[in-house]
Amino acid sequence: DAGITQSPRHKVTETGTPVTLRCHQTENHRYxxxxxxxxxxxxRLIHYSYGVKDTDKGEVSDGxxxxxxxxxxxxxxxxxxxxSQTSVYFCAxxxxxxxxxxxxxxxxxxx
Amino acid sequence: AQSVTQPDIHITVxxxxxxxxxxxxxxxxxxxxxxxxxxxxxxxxLLLKYFSGDTLVQGIKGFExxxxxxxxxxxxRKPSVHWSDAAEYFCAVGAGNAGNMLTFGGGTRLMVKP
Numbered sequence: 677d678a679g680i681t682q683s684p685r686h687k688v689t690e691t692g693t694p695v696t697l698r699c700h701q702t703e704n705h706r707y708x709x710x711x712x713x714x715x716x717x718x719x720r721l722i723h724y725s726y727g728v729k730d731t732d733k734g735e736v737s738d739g740x741x742x743x744x745x746x747x748x749x750x751x752x753x754x755x756x757x758x759x760s761q762t763s764v765y766f767c768a769x770x771x772x773x774x775x776x777x778x779x780x781x782x783x784x785x786x787x
Numbered sequence: 788a789q790s791v792t793q794p795d796i797h798i799t800v801x802x803x804x805x806x807x808x809x810x811x812x813x814x815x816x817x818x819x820x821x822x823x824x825x826x827x828x829x830x831x832x833l834l835l836k837y838f839s840g841d842t843l844v845q846g847i848k849g850f851e852x853x854x855x856x857x858x859x860x861x862x863x864r865k866p867s868v869h870w871s872d873a874a875e876y877f878c879a880v881g882a883g884n885a886g887n888m889l890t891f892g893g894g895t896r897l898m899v900k901p
Contacts, residue, residue: 718891
């Protein structure tokens with residue numbers, strides 16, 4: 677979607693390695709989110725941010741950390757990747773109320 | 788906590804036929820409701836949303852949805868399906884709390900027969 681980009685689009689990594697996914701927005705939206713998508717589960721919230729340096733946990737935050745040092749960037753880090761973290765990761769932005777704009781996703785495979 | 792159920796994992800309809808995708812939510816107050824569509828390999832695109840007011844909302848691509856509080860439902864409809872509508876559809880509910888986050892259903896995959 678215009679105004680929000682995710683990188684990388686695809687990544688294969690080994691179990692136990694750290695991985696960082698990046699979400700970049702040009703919309704100056706306050707809220708940014710990381711979701712993971714798995715078959716049958718829809719999208720589940722990992723972490724979200726409501727401002728620079730302001731973040732909070734979502735439904736499935738174990739094994740993930742985030743950082744937001746600038747309005748435009750929201751990073752998701754898997755400290756030590758596991759096979760259960762193989763998924764498609766979506767970043768979203770929102771300027772309220774609630775309507776999300778999604779990025780194109782990052783497909784992560786942990787082998 | 789809010790939750791969303793989409794009872795149908797897969798639906799197949801013939802091109803030109805009508806469509807209804809079911810969505811049931813659980814939330815204690817007036818919900819904010821959304822339908823998103825995801826084409827293969829793509830992100831999610833907003834089809835329509837309900838915040839308040841008229842319970843029948845119109846969206847893009849000829850879709851509409853009706854909010855029924857008594858049934859805790861927000862079903863998505865289209866009178867005549869096109870082959871390009873084949874995709875996965877997600878219903879979501881938001882609470883309007885500090886995080887402005889959404890809770891999604893598991894999705895319904897729509898297949899369209901020629």
